[in-house]
Amino acid sequence: MSTAKSAGAAGSRSRSFGDRVSGLPTPVKVILVIAFALLLYLLPIINPPILSTPDTDFGGVLLTVTLYVLVALGLNIVVGYAGLLDLGYVGFYAVGAYGIAVLTSQQASWPFLLALPVAVLAALVSGVILGGPTLRVRGDYLAIVTLGFGEIIRLIAVNSESLGAAAGIPDVGGPPSIELFEVPHLTWDGWVATLDLDDTSVFLEFSVVDLIPFYWLTLTVVFLVIWADIRVKDSRVGRAWEACREDEDAAELMGVPTFKFKLLAFAMGAFIGGLSGALYAGKQGFISPNSFLLLYSILFLAAVVIGGQGNRWGVIVGAVLVAYLPERFREFTEWRVLVFGLALMLLAIFRPQGLLPPRRTVRARRAEHEIETLEEGDKAHG
C-alpha cells in the first residue's frame, strides 16, 4: 500500500536493495518472487555442489533450516515487533510437538491432519495461559518468567509417564502420502549436472527415508506465514505492537489497549511455534524431552537477534545461518560450537543490531549519531 509513496521518498536517500525491488513494476516483481520460490522448492532436487551438505542428507538439512525459519518468524513477532523478550519459546514448540505425538501415536492414533489443528491450538492456548498473568511484568522479569515456562514444559514431559517420560513417544504419525509423480534428482560430476532417473523423490510421499516432500510441505507453510506476517504487520495490529515496543505507557495513553495486543503477539508467536513443533514431530517420527532443551530457546533467539529483530527477512537469514552452517561444516565436529560462539560474539561487538536490521533502525542509529556529533560540536563551541 505504501510502496509508491516510499519509493518516491527514497529518491534522495541511498537506494537500498529493498528500494530497488519495490521500485520495479508489479509484473516483474511477481515473476521474480515466483522464480525465487520455485528455486527454493527445487533446491534439494538441484542439490548444488557448494551449498549441498557433503556429510548429511541435503533434503533433511533443508527441512531443519525451514523449521528454524518458521520458529524465527514466530519469535520475531513476540521479540521483534512487540518487544517482549521471550526466553522460553521452545515451550510452545514442545507443546505443538507433544500435541501431535500424543494424538497420532498408539494412544489415540488420530490422523496427522486432524491432530495438527488441535496441537497448534493447544500451543496457542498455552501462549494465552502463560501470557495472561505474566504480560503484566516487563522487560527482564518477563524474560525470567518465560525462561521458567520453557523449563516447566520440558520437566512435565520428563516426569509424566503418559508423555513417555525421559524416553519420549515413539511412532508419531506423519502426514498422509498422495503419490502423484516422481521427480528425478540432479547428480553433479564436478560442475556438470546430469539427471539421475534412478534417484527420485515421489510427490508427495512422506517418509523417513526421503525428507524432500516434507521440506516442500514446510516451505509452503513458511510462505503462508510470511504472507500473514506481511499483512498483519502493515495494519493497526502491527502499529500497535510497535507502539508497545517503543513506549508502552505512551501507547496506552494514545488509546492502545497494550495488554490485549501483547497477549495477541504472544498467542500468534505461540501458534507459529506450535506449528513448527508439530511439523518437527511429524518429520521426526518420535520425540523425547531432549529435543526441547533450554539451548533451543537460546538458538531460536540467536537466530532472531543475528538476523535483525523486527525485520522478517533479517530473521529468516538469521535462522538459515543458525541451522545451516553447523550442518554444512560437520567435518569440524567438535569445533563448530566454539566457532559458532565466537561468531556470535563478533557479531555482538561489530553489528549489534543484527545482519539485516529493519531499515528504520539503521536510519534511527545514524540520526542518533548525527545528533550526538552536533551536541558535541555545540559543547565545544560553548
Added chain:
Amino acid sequence: MAERLLEVDDVTLRFGGVVALDQVSFHIDEGEILGLIGPNGAGKTTCFNVTTGVYQATSGDVRFRGESLAGRKRFSITKLGIARTFQNIRLFNSMTALENVMVGADAQHSTGVFSALFRLPRHRREEERGHTRALELLRLVGIEQRADELAVNLSYGDQRRLEIARALATEPQLLCLDEPAAGFNPAEKAKLMELIRTIRDTGYTVLLIEHDMRLVMGVTDRIVVLEFGRKIAEGSPAQVQDDPAVIAAYLGVDEDAADG
C-alpha cells in the same frame, strides 16, 4: 453557558506521606482554553496524570461529561475523549511521523488480525481514514513535509508538534498539553500560541500547563494556579495576575525567570 466538560472535584492524591494534590477542584467548560500554572513541583503534571488515568485519586472524583473516570483504564479514558502530550517528549521513536499519528488515529479503529489478514473492507476503510486524518493533522501542526521521517529524526520543535498531532488524532474532546513550549524560542512560542488558538477554533477544548507567563496570559481564557498541591487562585488572566497570593507564590518570586 457552555457545557461542563471536565470536573475535578475535591481531588486528593497521596504518595505515602507526600500530599501531591490537596483537595483540588476546578472545571473546564467546552470550547475554552484553561491554563494550569504554578511553580515547579506544584502538582500540575500530577493533575494531568489524574485526569488521564495514570494515577488514581486517593479521594475525590474526576468526571468527564458527568461520568466518573475512577477505575477506568488509561486507553479507555483516551477513547472517551481525553488526549495528552508529555512534558518530556515520548514519541514512538523508530516509527515515522505519519505512523505515530496513525497510532493515535487507531484509537477510533477496531481492525483485528482477521480483518488485516484478509484485507476486509473494515481494514481498508480504517487504513484509508487513518492515513488521510494523519496527513491532515500533520498539515495542521505544520510538519506534513516530514511525514515519512522517523520521529527520532525530527527537530525538537517538530517533535513537540508531532506529539500534538498524535494526541489530536485520537479525536479528543479535551486536549491536555503539558508544557508544549518548553525549550522554544520566542518566535516558536508565538507560532505555538497561534496553533493552540487554531486548535481551539477547530472545536477542541484545551487544558494547558505552561511556564511561560506571556504565552499563558496571551492564549488562555481562564487560569487555575496551584502551589504545593493546593489551588490558590482561579480566574481570568487579568484577575490572576493581580491576585496577591499568586504574586507572592509565583510571579513575585519568579518574575525574572518568567520574563527571561
